[in-house]
Amino acid sequence: MKKVNVVKSNEEFNEVMKKGKIFKNNYFVVYTIKNNLDKYRFGISVGKKICNAVNRNKLKRQVRNILDNHKNLYSKGRDYIIIVRKSSLNEEYIVLEENLRKLLEKIEKE
Numbered sequence: 249m250k251k252v253n254v255v256k257s258n259e260e261f262n263e264v265m266k267k268g269k270i271f272k273n274n275y276f277v278v279y280t281i282k283n284n285l286d287k288y289r290f291g292i293s294v295g296k297k298i299c300n301a302v303n304r305n306k307l308k309r310q311v312r313n314i315l316d317n318h319k320n321l322y323s324k325g326r327d328y329i330i331i332v333r334k335s336s337l338n339e340e341y342i343v344l345e346e347n348l349r350k351l352l353e354k355i356e357k358e
Contacts, residue, residue, distance in 0.1 A: 255291035255327055264291070264329045271355050275336040275347045279329040280355055288322050290315060291329040298334045307332050314345045321352040328355075 255261060268281035283289065292311050294304040311330055315322075322328065336344055 253287060253289050255289045255329065260327070261291055261293075261329060264327045268327070268329070269355075269358075271351055273347050273351055275333055275339065275344060276351055277331040277333065278351055278355065279331075281327050282325055283327045284325075286324055288324050289327045291327070292332070293329065294332045295334075298332070299337055303337060307336060310341055310344060311348065314348050317345075318349055318352065321349060321356060323356060 255264065264281050265279050268279035271278045271280070292308050294307050296304075298304065299307075311332065330348075
């Protein structure tokens with residue numbers, strides 16, 4: 249994922265979370281909203297209460313890798329905020345990939 253495709257500022261995060269549509273499963277919560285840009289942007293959040301910094305960064309790397317591998321599942325002109333739930337910590341990469349892929353497919357259908 250390129251740095252251009254990242255939601256960085258706190259204001260943008262909050263705007264997507266307040267105004268965006270919510271999609272959930274056991275491992276992820278995804279907020280999404282249309283943006284006025286010709287690109288998609290992602291923000292990934294793993295709470296401090298879930299685990300230590302090493303494991304939080306590992307989960308974020310895994311989510312970024314999943315997003316890079318499934319570029320055909322999301323559309324341009326949208327912002328996505330992905331919040332990783334605590335149940336993701338003890339799951340294997342394949343399970344996380346399958347669940348995030350299904351969630352992204354569900355978002356694109358609507």
